[in-house]
Amino acid sequence: MTPALREKAIAVCTAKIALKxxxxxxxxxxxxxxxxxxxxxxxxxxxxxxxxxxxxxFVKATTIKAMLIAER
Known part of the structure; x- marks a missing residue:
């Protein structure tokens, strides 16, 4: 996964968690x-x-975010 896509996905997860x-x-x-x-x-x-x-x-955003951060 490209770094830009990874960072975008982390940002989306962060925003969704904050909102919902x-x-x-x-x-x-x-x-x-x-x-x-x-x-x-x-x-x-x-x-x-x-x-x-x-x-x-569907997977919890917290799980996806943790996976993406771990793979940086």
């Missing part, structure tokens, strides 16, 4: 706009989420 609390769940779509103008980045995140880590569709 530590129990909030996310899918990898949470890191992109409804109209995705960056399909390569979407596929990069999907690969990390689905193929690399075999995560469920």
């Amino acid at each position: 609390g530590e129990g909030v769940g996310l899918s990898f779509y949470a890191f992109f706009a409804n109209r995705n103008d960056t399909p390569d980045l979407l596929m990069e995140m999907a690969t990390w989420w689905i193929k690399t880590h075999r995560l469920d569709h």
Whole structure:
């Protein structure tokens, strides 16, 4: 995963946690706009989420954030 995408995902997780609390769940779509103008980045995140880590569709944002930070 590119460093820029990792940092964007960490920022999104941080914002969602601040807004909705530590129990909030996310899918990898949470890191992109409804109209995705960056399909390569979407596929990069999907690969990390689905193929690399075999995560469920929704995972707690705190878990995702910790995983992303650990892989820096």
